[in-house]
Amino acid sequence: xxxxxxxxxxxxxxxxxxxxxxxxxxxxxxxxxxxxxxxxxxxxxxxxxxxxxxxxxxxxxxxxxxxxxxxxxxxxxxxxxxxxxxxxxxxxxxxxxxxxxxxxxxxxxxxxxxxxxxxxxxxxxxxxxxxxxxxxxxxxxxxxxxxxxxxxxxxxxxxxxxxxxxxxxxxxxxxxxxxxx
Numbered sequence: 001x002x003x004x005x006x007x008x009x010x011x012x013x014x015x016x017x018x019x020x021x022x023x024x025x026x027x028x029x030x031x032x033x034x035x036x037x038x039x040x041x042x043x044x045x046x047x048x049x050x051x052x053x054x055x056x057x058x059x060x061x062x063x064x065x066x067x068x069x070x071x072x073x074x075x076x077x078x079x080x081x082x083x084x085x086x087x088x089x090x091x092x093x094x095x096x097x098x099x100x101x102x103x104x105x106x107x108x109x110x111x112x113x114x115x116x117x118x119x120x121x122x123x124x125x126x127x128x129x130x131x132x133x134x135x136x137x138x139x140x141x142x143x144x145x146x147x148x149x150x151x152x153x154x155x156x157x158x159x160x161x162x163x164x165x166x167x168x169x170x171x172x173x174x175x176x177x178x179x180x181x
Contacts, residue, residue, distance in 0.1 A: 035073055
């Protein structure tokens with residue numbers, strides 16, 4: 001008979017890999033371990049159950065679950081007769097990928113769109129300064145050109161997000177049948 005400890009050891013390699021992968025995208029190692037632990041758990045879990053399995057504090061659990069929920073990697077579940085909040089990992093890795101990256105790209109677009117607008121406004125305002133030199137005008141115009149190209153990039157990125165969210169991406173990069181079930 002295979003012991004639960006041996007099963008956990010076998011899972012550990014993938015959990016650590018998920019931890020490293022999430023760290024590459026700016027998530028904490030504890031969030032990666034939490035997601036990996038939940039990934040292998042079939043039933044929804046309470047924060048107390050997660051705490052027992054990971055050894056993390058309840059505060060860390062709560063923070064991690066909120067962050068993973070915001071990225072749509074973890075979902076809150078309801079179960080009749082259970083008073084505590086239950087959570088489960090998204091097991092569909094294609095869906096996880098799409099939701100994670102769309103959330104991250106949307107944040108990038110929103111953050112940089114505001115900054116681009118402010119920078120453009122400030123640079124255009126400088127062009128009205130009566131003391132501006134021809135060299136400064138040239139530098140400002142070059143900067144405005146760079147910002148215009150950056151805006152085109154964010155328009156492209158917005159279209160990419162829409163392609164993922166609509167599922168149109170699968171017309172170009174189909175999901176293998178074994179993942180589509």
